[in-house]
Amino acid sequence: MGFNILVVDDSAIMRKIIVKSLRQAGITLGEVHEASDGVEGLKQLSAHPIDLVLSDINMPNMDGLQFLRSVRDLKLSKSVPIVMVTTEAAEETTKEALAAGAMQCIKKPFTPEHIQDRLSFLWA
Amino acid sequence: MQHVSQVIETVTRKIFETMIPGDLKTVECLEDPAAGEPMSQRAEASSNGNGTHHQVSTRARWARELTAMVGLAGQRPGVLAIHCPRTSAGMMVRSMLGELEAELSPTELRDAMGEIANMIAGAVKLWHVGEGRECSLSIPTVVEGQDLEIEVLDARERLGTEFTFDGQPFKVELMMAEQAAHSQC
Numbered sequence: 001m002g003f004n005i006l007v008v009d010d011s012a013i014m015r016k017i018i019v020k021s022l023r024q025a026g027i028t029l030g031e032v033h034e035a036s037d038g039v040e041g042l043k044q045l046s047a048h049p050i051d052l053v054l055s056d057i058n059m060p061n062m063d064g065l066q067f068l069r070s071v072r073d074l075k076l077s078k079s080v081p082i083v084m085v086t087t088e089a090a091e092e093t094t095k096e097a098l099a100a101g102a103m104q105c106i107k108k109p110f111t112p113e114h115i116q117d118r119l120s121f122l123w124a
Numbered sequence: 125m126q127h128v129s130q131v132i133e134t135v136t137r138k139i140f141e142t143m144i145p146g147d148l149k150t151v152e153c154l155e156d157p158a159a160g161e162p163m164s165q166r167a168e169a170s171s172n173g174n175g176t177h178h179q180v181s182t183r184a185r186w187a188r189e190l191t192a193m194v195g196l197a198g199q200r201p202g203v204l205a206i207h208c209p210r211t212s213a214g215m216m217v218r219s220m221l222g223e224l225e226a227e228l229s230p231t232e233l234r235d236a237m238g239e240i241a242n243m244i245a246g247a248v249k250l251w252h253v254g255e256g257r258e259c260s261l262s263i264p265t266v267v268e269g270q271d272l273e274i275e276v277l278d279a280r281e282r283l284g285t286e287f288t289f290d291g292q293p294f295k296v297e298l299m300m301a302e303q304a305a306h307s308q309c
Contacts, residue, residue, distance in 0.1 A: 010263060013236040017143070017220065058242070060263055087246025088261070090253045108243050109142035 002028035003122070004048065008041035008055040008067060009034075009085070014108075018054055018085060024112035027119065038062025042070055045077050052122065054106075057086040057093065065093075065100060072101040083118065085110070128251055129283045132296055135247035136287065139240065144220045144289070151286035151293070186293045187270050189213075192237035194245035195262035198252065201301045202276050204245040206237060208294035213237050215292050230268075238264030244296060257303075278302050 005022070007015045015034045022029060033048055035041035037059045045053070053071070057064035064084055071077045081103040086093070089107040097105055104118045133150060140148045188207040196202045208216075210233070217236040218224050242264050252259035276299040284297040 011235050011239045011242075013217070013221070013232055014239050020222070058261055058263060087243050088249070089246065090250055092253070108239075108246065109139045111142055 002030035003051040004031040004033070005029060006033045006035065006041060006044050006048070006050045006053045008036075008038065008044075008053065008059070008064065010036050010056065010059040012036070014056070014085075018115075021110065021112045021115050022054075022119075025116035025119070027116075027122070038064065038067030038070065041067050042074070045071060045074070045080070050077075050080055052119075053080055053082040054085050055082060057084055057088045057097070065097060068097065068100045068102055081121070128248065128281075128298060128300075129285065131247055131251045132244060132283065132298060133285050135244055136285070136296055139243050140289070144216055144240075146215070146219045146290045147288075149288045151288055188272075188295075189270060190233070190237060190266065190268050191272065191274070192234070192241035192264055192266045193274065194238075194241050194264050196245065196248065196252070196259055196300070197262070198259040199257040200252065200259070200303050202279065202281075202299050203274055204241060204248055205274055205297045205299075206241045206244070206294060207297065208237075209292070212289060212292035212294045215290055216240065216294070219289075234266040234268075238266050248298060274299065276301055 007018050009015045009018065019029070019032055031048065033044045033050065035044045039062045041055065055064045055067055064086065068082055068084070071080065071082060082101065083104045083106060084097045084102045085106045085108060087108045089105065094105045103121060106114060106118045137148060140146065187209045189210045190213050191205055191207050193203050193205045196204065213233050214228060217228055217233055218226050220236055242261070245261050249259045249261055278301040279299045280302045281300045282297070284295055286293060286295045
């Protein structure tokens, strides 16, 4: 059994790269769900059992920080680990994401090794 | 603190080293190549020996068929843009996906080029923040066509760095307006 994941990013190419990098990092994936913004991400999260969420920050409609806060307000999804994958790596943004309940932040550009390192909590 | 042109070159190199494997070279233009005209002749390139820079003559012309832009808002508003021919974009995106034979739709090409622009713009944002200026980024916009010009009103700085990726040209350009009058920095 692998991890059921949700990847939220407005770039379909980036979603594809993230999933590929997770596999290259040696993470066994179960179901892979995708969303192009926070609104769609919330719908996916309500519809499927998700073990891990990876979300961009800078997205249309509902950005990653709003999505993160909304997820934390959903009782059923309070504990799902959310990792931000973003170019918005300013210290302030990272702190804001962690304070809002993100487990980790991964800065773009990234390698499978960066992902493996940042997701080591999955095996803790 | 690095000058922003160094930031752009450094981060572009880092992005390619990390996610877009291939042969990236910085082009040192002997004169402003005035990119934007259809390429009529190939660059006359000569390596400087270390494999990272080469020179092109002013006869080098290439078509800006695709431009990916990210807007910067804040105390020094502007636009970060990548210009390239479609062939360059295709090579970069295939390398990014690790699928060198992939058939790419126009949508995929635009999407990926927008993401590359977004990653470079992210570094420019960090540079602004490091200089004590607020900065926020728009989502990427990609336009296709050769006869377009981008103008940032009141732009005081227009910095451009040309590269080749596996021999194919592209240019990263940053236009920044004067510090806004209401800024506190």
